[in-house]
Amino acid sequence: MLTDGDMCEEAKGFKALIFFVALYLVALGSGCVKPNMIAHGADQFNLQTNPSHSKKLSTYFNAAYFAFSMGELIALTVLVWIQTHGGMDVGFGVSAAAMAMGLIVVVSGTLYYRNKPPRGSIFTPIAQVFVAAMLKRKQINPELMINGDQNRAESGNVVQTQRFRFLDKACIKVEDGSNTKESPWRLCSVTQVGQVKILISVIPIFACTIVFNTVLAQLQTFSVQQGSAMDTQLTKSFHIPPASLQSIPYIILIFLVPLYDKFFVPFARKITGHESGISPLRRIGSGLFLSTFSMIAAALMEKKRRDSALGSGEIISIFWITPQFLIFGLSEMLTAVGLIEFFYKQSLQGMQAFLMAMTYCSYSFGFYLSSVLVSLVNKITSSSSKGGWLSDNDLNKDRLDLFYWLLAVISFLNFLNYLFWARWHSHSSAPPTIQNEADGMGLNHYILTKHSKDVVDENIP
Numbered sequence: 538m539l540t541d542g543d544m545c546e547e548a549k550g551f552k553a554l555i556f557f558v559a560l561y562l563v564a565l566g567s568g569c570v571k572p573n574m575i576a577h578g579a580d581q582f583n584l585q586t587n588p589s590h591s592k593k594l595s596t597y598f599n600a601a602y603f604a605f606s607m608g609e610l611i612a613l614t615v616l617v618w619i620q621t622h623g624g625m626d627v628g629f630g631v632s633a634a635a636m637a638m639g640l641i642v643v644v645s646g647t648l649y650y651r652n653k654p655p656r657g658s659i660f661t662p663i664a665q666v667f668v669a670a671m672l673k674r675k676q677i678n679p680e681l682m683i684n685g686d687q688n689r690a691e692s693g694n695v696v697q698t699q700r701f702r703f704l705d706k707a708c709i710k711v712e713d714g715s716n717t718k719e720s721p722w723r724l725c726s727v728t729q730v731g732q733v734k735i736l737i738s739v740i741p742i743f744a745c746t747i748v749f750n751t752v753l754a755q756l757q758t759f760s761v762q763q764g765s766a767m768d769t770q771l772t773k774s775f776h777i778p779p780a781s782l783q784s785i786p787y788i789i790l791i792f793l794v795p796l797y798d799k800f801f802v803p804f805a806r807k808i809t810g811h812e813s814g815i816s817p818l819r820r821i822g823s824g825l826f827l828s829t830f831s832m833i834a835a836a837l838m839e840k841k842r843r844d845s846a847l848g849s850g851e852i853i854s855i856f857w858i859t860p861q862f863l864i865f866g867l868s869e870m871l872t873a874v875g876l877i878e879f880f881y882k883q884s885l886q887g888m889q890a891f892l893m894a895m896t897y898c899s900y901s902f903g904f905y906l907s908s909v910l911v912s913l914v915n916k917i918t919s920s921s922s923k924g925g926w927l928s929d930n931d932l933n934k935d936r937l938d939l940f941y942w943l944l945a946v947i948s949f950l951n952f953l954n955y956l957f958w959a960r961w962h963s964h965s966s967a968p969p970t971i972q973n974e975a976d977g978m979g980l981n982h983y984i985l986t987k988h989s990k991d992v993v994d995e996n997i998p
Contacts, residue, residue: 750903786866824872
């Protein structure tokens with residue numbers, strides 16, 4: 538990007554401050570826009586009054602990811618070309634103009650949006666449930682008392698679970714003859730407790746996608762390095778920029794997402810009866826399974842590239858790297874969209890944007906785990922005479938193929954781990970519980986009719 542004779546000077550002082558502030562502002566803006574934009578768009582569908590919107594919601598998530606893929610494709614092709622030939626300043630200027638246009642479009646529809654009223658901090662109700670359950674840990678569990686008609690409960694619109702029953706104690710209201718209203722840090726509603734249970738139950742599903750994003754990190758780092766060591770010539774005058782290899786999954790997504798929504802979903806809907814064709818959990822699982830084969834393809838290709846370079850000195854074409862990106866593109870369509878739909882459809886009032894943000898936290902954790910994994914592998918595989926698998930920064934000397942095989946094994950183990958937690962989640966939310974029975978009564982809290990605050994479970998220390 539430098540013209541002849543130019544020197545690349547290090548930014549210092551005020552210039553460095555502006556540079557890093559700008560980068561952090563981009564990160565902050567992206568973190569605010571992406572989860573809230575997806576959740577706000579989904580809020581425009583009224584699932585309670587119009588059940589048919591459930592099918593449209595699934596289509597919306599696919600369309601939103603299609604738009605995201607288009608943006609990524611343009612950034613990795615057109616914007617890379619502009620920055621290469623016009624300079625980084627021009628590239629950042631074009632990006633700023635595009636964001637300004639997006640802001641204008643969003644603001645222009647303000648009068649027509651369905652807006653949910655703000656509910657305050659989501660962390661306070663969660664903390665209240667844990668504090669109340671801890672303070673009342675010696676009370677008799679409501680589940681042990683409902684059969685004796687000794688308590689009543691509040692109606693709620695969430696699917697309850699038999700898991701984490703110790704949290705039910707946060708709902709116990711002991712009548713001691715006074716009309717003193719208990720603090721929300723000592724008494725919580727059944728719905729509030731149910732939502733905290735749901736939030737806890739989705740954490741394992743979220744955690745299983747971190748390894749998936751670790752694989753994504755490799756495709757955006759080592760796979761680009763692979764491309765740099767291959768023949769990038771497409772025509773006599775045009776070479777494929779290795780950085781643009783990351784656009785391959787998004788090219789695939791641009792074609793696959795519409796086909797998936799228009800053909801596969803209606804076909805699968807007839808078989809499964811599910812409005813999304815297949816459930817979000819099955820969609821996520823399919824994507825995690827395919828990510829394993831992406832790493833297998835990467836390992837086989839790197840072995841072929843390395844053997845050719847060291848054996849005959851042949852530099853193979855960059856098109857050999859395409860299969861690993863193609864497989865991961867399909868995997869990402871299934872996993873990413875499935876995770877967004879799964880999180881949004883949880884019965885968590887006012888927490889949809891928070892759950893959308895969790896999907897992007899998975900990206901962050903995945904890339905961080907990637908760095909830790911590379912360092913750990915280098916340390917374990919190094920010896921006194923030579924470095925680790927990835928220590929030389931030379932693919933012909935490193936063993937990137939073995940590292941890819943390791944990632945394939947980790948991905949498959951992560952898939953098996955996901956199957957366990959997906960089954961656990963499905964079974965934990967399906968059966969009726971004490972809280973479901975309470976919902977049918979349409980009342981408020983678990984109320985002990987014994988007029989004493991000394992009613993405790995003697996089995997609890």
